Amino acid sequence: xxxxxxxxxxxxxxxxxxxxxxxxxxxxxxxxxxxxxxxxxxxxxxxxxxxxxxxxxxxxxxxxxxxxxxxxxxxxxxxxxxxxxxxxxxxxxxxxxxxxxxxxxxxxxxxxxxxxxxxxxxxxxxxxxxxxxxxxxxxxxxxxxxxxxxxxxxxxxxxxxxxxxxxxxxxxxxxxxxxxxxxxxxxxxxxxx
Amino acid sequence: xxxxxxxxxxxxxxxxxxxxxxxxxxxxxxxxxxxxxxxxxxxxxxxxxxxxxxxxxxxxxxxxxxxxxxxxxxxxxxxxxxxxxxxxxxxxxxxxxxxxxxxxxxxxxxxxxxxxxxxxxxxxxxxxxxxxxxxxxxxxxxxxxxxxxxxxxxxxxxxxxxxxxxxxxxxxxxxxxxxxxxxxxxxxxxxxxxxxxxxxxxxxxxxxxxxxxxxxxxxxxxxxxxxxxxxxxxxxxxxxxxxxxxxxxxxxxxxxxxxxxxxxxxxxxxxxxxxxxxxxxxxxxx
Ligand code: SF4
Ligand code: SF4
Numbered sequence: 001x002x003x004x005x006x007x008x009x010x011x012x013x014x015x016x017x018x019x020x021x022x023x024x025x026x027x028x029x030x031x032x033x034x035x036x037x038x039x040x041x042x043x044x045x046x047x048x049x050x051x052x053x054x055x056x057x058x059x060x061x062x063x064x065x066x067x068x069x070x071x072x073x074x075x076x077x078x079x080x081x082x083x084x085x086x087x088x089x090x091x092x093x094x095x096x097x098x099x100x101x102x103x104x105x106x107x108x109x110x111x112x113x114x115x116x117x118x119x120x121x122x123x124x125x126x127x128x129x130x131x132x133x134x135x136x137x138x139x140x141x142x143x144x145x146x147x148x149x150x151x152x153x154x155x156x157x158x159x160x161x162x163x164x165x166x167x168x169x170x171x172x173x174x175x176x177x178x179x180x181x182x183x184x185x186x187x188x189x190x191x192x193x
Numbered sequence: 194x195x196x197x198x199x200x201x202x203x204x205x206x207x208x209x210x211x212x213x214x215x216x217x218x219x220x221x222x223x224x225x226x227x228x229x230x231x232x233x234x235x236x237x238x239x240x241x242x243x244x245x246x247x248x249x250x251x252x253x254x255x256x257x258x259x260x261x262x263x264x265x266x267x268x269x270x271x272x273x274x275x276x277x278x279x280x281x282x283x284x285x286x287x288x289x290x291x292x293x294x295x296x297x298x299x300x301x302x303x304x305x306x307x308x309x310x311x312x313x314x315x316x317x318x319x320x321x322x323x324x325x326x327x328x329x330x331x332x333x334x335x336x337x338x339x340x341x342x343x344x345x346x347x348x349x350x351x352x353x354x355x356x357x358x359x360x361x362x363x364x365x366x367x368x369x370x371x372x373x374x375x376x377x378x379x380x381x382x383x384x385x386x387x388x389x390x391x392x393x394x395x396x397x398x399x400x401x402x403x404x405x406x407x408x409x410x411x412x413x414x415x416x417x418x419x420x421x422x423x424x425x426x427x428x429x430x431x432x433x434x435x436x437x438x439x440x441x442x443x444x445x446x447x448x449x450x451x452x453x454x455x456x457x458x459x460x461x462x463x464x465x466x467x468x469x470x471x472x473x474x475x476x477x478x479x
Contacts, residue, residue: 040380044392077380078344116388123239131233133202142387165464167207176231184247187294
């Protein structure tokens, strides 16, 4: 059974935050449901419903939305985006929502129920360090974070096959323009605050 | 025909067979590829736009200095570079801000193209058909486009987002059979692999099931992330669902290369995780 929404718990400014974080067109939605019926993740799990996430956001249910594990399940396939008759840009709206969740999580206001921000953080750190992805380090971290040491052990044979086929570099490729990369990260991070 | 070649991180590593077959096929077709000097990662599916747009813009600025358009074989790179390009081209104030961030002077003069677009539309099917040395009779392929090569259509631009044709046409030009396929533009699940593996594998399985139901012996792909899901993860799907699949996934450049008479080694066909040996035997290549 669904619980009633208590208006005192909602935050009417949430929608403006989403607009600012890249989901400008969220209020253009007229609730036709095309996005939900286009979504391949929804096909697998009914709990994942892009329209519902947006409706909850518009109603100001900030805490519920941001602390849900569901918002992290978008595969960014843009099927909803392509089919939406209103040009809402749902993929970007959902992205804006996860951006806000990440920020609020860092500030300790909510607890994030997904590994996604940490996994992406590992990726970003490698780019910050080398300018390109150092794949083997990324894979090892991914597997460790998502499956632990036993997971890493069981993926070792695959890793070995890849190495034998010449598909894994053992050393990172660091680019020359690291000054520029450092500058990009510095400015982007300063803007986030 | 000369382009700034943007391989992207995966083609320099786990998708080395895509890099090899891209270079071999382009050489054969007279497309000159100059690898973009000192390119950096586009941000891939992991970085947020706030980061991937300036990262991508640095590459655009490098290409502009060379006076060349960019060709990207990876659909994720193609998407990220095209998106950044569109945004800085359309908004001068934003371009200034990005130039400030990257400490550069990008003017918005570079075009970003997917390799499939260049091969089908610039080289053209007629020239390709003429270059076919060994028509691939016996290959019953399904054309798998995936997401970002066609969507969002205002960014990808070069083919229809619901029922694209360029890969279909290319497969036919190689002499292979191109089977009807309803999963052409479905999502491979790659973006969820690390975060929600069971969903990702179910999504990839649907793509594979669709190919097998149609009687295909080969799935043709245009992106290293799709290839990871359909080739590298295939054994994972087999063990999770207790099934045998054994369906090779070839990059379109590998398929085209075979038809153009290029060698198995040159095309990196020994590097695919699902060995395409049976397929190669069926077209009489050892
Ligand atoms: S498809 Fe667009 S208009 Fe329709 S419900 Fe989804 S977001 Fe709203
Ligand atoms: S972009 Fe996300 S919400 Fe939209 S259809 Fe794809 S998986 Fe679903």
